[in-house]
Amino acid sequence: MKKNELLALAFIEGGLVMLLETSSPLIVAPILGHSIVIWAAMICLSIGALAVGYFLGAYLSKKQRDESYVVKLFGLNTILLLAGWGLLYLQNFSGMDLATSTFTWFIVFEILFIPLIIFGATTPVIVSILHEQFANNKAIVGKLYSISTMGGIILSLLAGYWFIPEIGISDTVLIAVLLTAVLPLRYYIRNKKWTQAGILGVISIASIILTTVKPELPDSADFKELYYSESINGQLIVADFEEDGIQNRILFINRMGQTWIQKEYDNSVWPYVNVVTCLSHVYPENSRSLVLGLGGGILPKQIRKFCGHSVDAVEIDERIIDISREYFGLNGSGVNVYADDARRFVKNSTKQYDFIAMDIFNGEILPSHGLSKEAFEDLKATMSPQGLIVINFNGFIHGKEGLAARSLMKTLEAAGLQFKLLDASLGTSSEEDRNMLYLAYLEEPDWSLAYPVNFGEDQYILENELIDPKSIDYSDGIIVTDDRPIMEFLNRHAAKKWREIYLKNFTLKFKEEHQLPLIK
Numbered sequence: 362m363k364k365n366e367l368l369a370l371a372f373i374e375g376g377l378v379m380l381l382e383t384s385s386p387l388i389v390a391p392i393l394g395h396s397i398v399i400w401a402a403m404i405c406l407s408i409g410a411l412a413v414g415y416f417l418g419a420y421l422s423k424k425q426r427d428e429s430y431v432v433k434l435f436g437l438n439t440i441l442l443l444a445g446w447g448l449l450y451l452q453n454f455s456g457m458d459l460a461t462s463t464f465t466w467f468i469v470f471e472i473l474f475i476p477l478i479i480f481g482a483t484t485p486v487i488v489s490i491l492h493e494q495f496a497n498n499k500a501i502v503g504k505l506y507s508i509s510t511m512g513g514i515i516l517s518l519l520a521g522y523w524f525i526p527e528i529g530i531s532d533t534v535l536i537a538v539l540l541t542a543v544l545p546l547r548y549y550i551r552n553k554k555w556t557q558a559g560i561l562g563v564i565s566i567a568s569i570i571l572t573t574v575k576p577e578l579p580d581s582a583d584f585k586e587l588y589y590s591e592s593i594n595g596q597l598i599v600a601d602f603e604e605d606g607i608q609n610r611i612l613f614i615n616r617m618g619q620t621w622i623q624k625e626y627d628n629s630v631w632p633y634v635n636v637v638t639c640l641s642h643v644y645p646e647n648s649r650s651l652v653l654g655l656g657g658g659i660l661p662k663q664i665r666k667f668c669g670h671s672v673d674a675v676e677i678d679e680r681i682i683d684i685s686r687e688y689f690g691l692n693g694s695g696v697n698v699y700a701d702d703a704r705r706f707v708k709n710s711t712k713q714y715d716f717i718a719m720d721i722f723n724g725e726i727l728p729s730h731g732l733s734k735e736a737f738e739d740l741k742a743t744m745s746p747q748g749l750i751v752i753n754f755n756g757f758i759h760g761k762e763g764l765a766a767r768s769l770m771k772t773l774e775a776a777g778l779q780f781k782l783l784d785a786s787l788g789t790s791s792e793e794d795r796n797m798l799y800l801a802y803l804e805e806p807d808w809s810l811a812y813p814v815n816f817g818e819d820q821y822i823l824e825n826e827l828i829d830p831k832s833i834d835y836s837d838g839i840i841v842t843d844d845r846p847i848m849e850f851l852n853r854h855a856a857k858k859w860r861e862i863y864l865k866n867f868t869l870k871f872k873e874e875h876q877l878p879l880i881k
Contacts, residue, residue, distance in 0.1 A: 364495065366544065367487050368508050370431060373540050374480045375509030376516030377438075380540075382407045383520040384533050385473040387591060388449065391868060391879040392465045394860045395595050395615040396726050397849045403473070410474045414481015421482060422489035431490070432545040434483050436561060438476045439541040443564055445472035446534045446571075453531070453878040454576060460869055460879060472534060484509065521593040528572065529591055529881035535568045542568075576878065584875035587688060591881060594678050595724065599688045600877070612657045612684060616868045616879075617724035617859070620657030620689060627690060629659045633785035633796035637718050637751055638663040639821050640783075640800070641670060642812040644715045644749075651675070651712075651743070652696075653703035653731070654720040658685030661696040667813075670716065673697045675706045704731050704739070713745045720753045725856040725863075727754075729846035732769060736843075737776035741803065749802050756784070756795035757855045758833060765852035766797065770830055771838030773801050782828035793858055800827075 386395065386403045393399050421430075448468045452459040484505075491501045524533040542561045549558035578586045579600075587610075588599035598613040601624070609630070612620040621630040629635060637660060641650060646669035652661040655676035665672045672695070676682050679700050685691040691698065699706060703721055717740060721731050730736065732752075740750055757763040773780045778801040786795040808824035841848045849856075871877040 364491065364501075366548075367428060367431070367491060368505060370435065370544055371484065371487055371505050371509040372512035373435075373544065374483050374512070376512030377537055377540055378407070378411070378477055378480050379513035379517035380520045380524070380533070380537055381473050381476060383517050383593070384525065384530055384537075385469055387525065387530050387593075387596070388472065388534075388880060389465050389469060390596060391616045392460060392462055392864065394617075394726075394856060395724055396853065396856055398853050398856075403469070406469065406474050407477055410477035411481040414478040414483075415485060417478065418482035418485030422485045425493070426486050426489060428490060428548070431483055431486055432548050434479050434486070435541050435545045436557065438479050439538055439545070439561060439564055441471060441476050441479070442534060442538045442541060443568065445476075446531065446538065449531060449534065449880070453880065454876075460864075460872060526590065526592045531881055532572045535572050538568045539565055579871075579875045579877050581875070584871070584877070586877065588684060589881065590680055592680070594680075596880065597678075597680055597684065598877075599684055600871070602871075602875070610657075610688065612681075612689070613867070614681075615724040617722075617863050618867065619722070619724070620659055622657065622659060622689065627659075629663075631785075631796070632787075633753055633798065634660050634663065636783065636785045636787075636798065636821075637720075637753070638667055639812050640749070640751055640798070640823070641668045641716050641718075643806045643808075643823075644668070644670070647671060648715040649673075649712065649745075650716040650718070651707075651714040652718045652720065653707070654722065655681055655685055655698065656720065657689035658691035658694070658696065658698075659689060660718060660720060662689075662691060662694045664716070664718075665695050673699065673712075673714075675699045675701050675703050677702050704736055707736075707739045707743050710743050712743070713748070714743060715745050715748045717744055717748065717750045718753070719750065722753065725859045727765065727848050727852050727856075729841060729848035729850075730843065732772065732848045733841045733843050733846060734772050734776045737773060737778060737801070741776065741778065744803070747802075747804050747806070749800060749806055750778070752799040752801065753785075754797050754799055755852070755855050755859060756786075756790070756792045756797045757858075758792060758797065762792070762855040762858055764838070765848060765855055767833070767835035767838035768841055768848065768851050769799060769838070770833070770835040772841045773799065775840045778802065779805060780830060782830060782833075783823070783826055784828065787826055793862065 386400050445468060448471055488502055495501050524536055542565045546558060546561040583603040585601045590597050595615045601610050608624045610622050610624050611618060641664045648670050650664050650670040650672045652674040655674050661672045661674040664670050674696050682698055682700055721728055754766060758766050780799055780801040783798040783800060784795055785798055811820040811822050813820050
């Protein structure tokens with residue numbers, strides 16, 4: 362094998378390390394979530410596997426090796442990655458109960474951990490071979506690592522911006538199978554080693570065929586998938602389904618419900634959306650409202666429709682903006698939508714708003730930079746003196762699941778905001794099944810009036826529903842700052858609990874009853 366071929370193997374090795382590291386968090390997201398904890402675990406597994414691989418490669422390099430040894434290592438990874446793809450296919454489409462965290466971690470070890478050990482081991486072996494062949498070329502090792510790193514850059518970009526969005530996670534793994542096979546296959550054919558060439562040839566042809574096989578998505582009277590996409594930002598699904606004779610439409614982000622409406626009435630199934638709309642009635646018609654986090658666009662639509670406010674909405678993921686327009690009727694609603702990060706939009710805003718609703722959940726994830734002390738200080742500057750900020754949060758207050766909520770209270774207090782709490786279920790649900798709204802202000806609004814709920818003739822007298830934070834011990838809360846952006850970490854126990862609930866009530870239900878795959 363020539364020098365350039367060995368360097369090409371180093372290029373592919375570096376690229377595949379990053380491709381697998383980029384893809385793996387998205388493979389586990391439907392089951393384990395998409396939080397910073399999961400990403401950190403994937404990075405630790407990747408770096409740990411490479412460390413083991415480098416050590417193993419140093420041991421293997423003690424004996425004299427030739428290029429056939431590197432080719433065997435690549436061929437072994439070809440087989441492992443195809444087997445990992447098979448496990449992923451079984452989890453998605455078999456009737457077996459494999460949508461579990463244990464099986465998901467097993468897939469990660471098959472697709473990420475073990476292959477990266479082997480890829481890590483190939484680098485010292487290639488270095489050893491090159492050193493023996495080109496002992497007078499002192500720059501060869503540096504050149505090898507440069508080429509390997511360049512492969513990582515190129516394939517991570519391709520994975521994030523093309524493979525994952527355009528062909529899906531599953532086929533991205535098959536691309537990895539093909540890339541591990543291509544140079545070993547060429548080597549075996551050139552050296553007339555037909556058994557090895559035949560095995561890799563069959564695997565390569567099978568991988569190509571499998572990338573062309575697209576399973577049919579659910580399309581029936583009681584369940585129809587309307588939209589499905591995957592990207593580095595996560596998985597989005599829009600689906601229609603029937604429940605108790607009622608036609609519904611739902612938006613999932615990484616299998617966590619973001620918007621759920623009854624199609625006949627175009628109203629949200631989740632009470633918090635209607636309660637936030639009720640709160641916006643505190644301000645008269647033509648007031649200015651800002652909604653941070655769009656989802657399906659139901660909340661800004663309702664504020665515009667029922668309160669007559671001038672409404673701006675901000676969403677960072679342009680896919681969600683397109684979804685809200687095409688599937689949830691945002692077009693023609695009179696809502697102004699901006700594709701931007703919520704924090705950046707607020708920082709750069711020249712407007713002042715009377716009513717600001719923060720609904721910046723990304724699945725179960727609470728972005729720390731949007732809930733820091735400095736972020737709330739920016740909101741104060743954007744809010745009118747008599748304005749109100751409503752923060753949608755999970756319903757946990759007590760125990761380890763409630764630490765994020767207690768920290769939110771501490772952070773609001775540190776930002777110089779007064780606040781009250783409002784249980785969006787009005788006391789009818791448990792902590793794990795409710796949303797808690799945090800109402801922050803400089804001058805306390807008049808809660809004593811009866812404000813209409815947007816559907817029916819019901820009204821809320823808000824002061825009867827408010828919870829005084831003095832009744833809650835939040836002394837152990839931690840102030841979240843830009844220098845200490847730990848809200849997502851503080852929320853990890855609550856996020857895990859929510860993920861378990863959705864896994865049972867939606868992810869597994871739709872997979873088992875309607876054959877909705879976990880990933881494509």
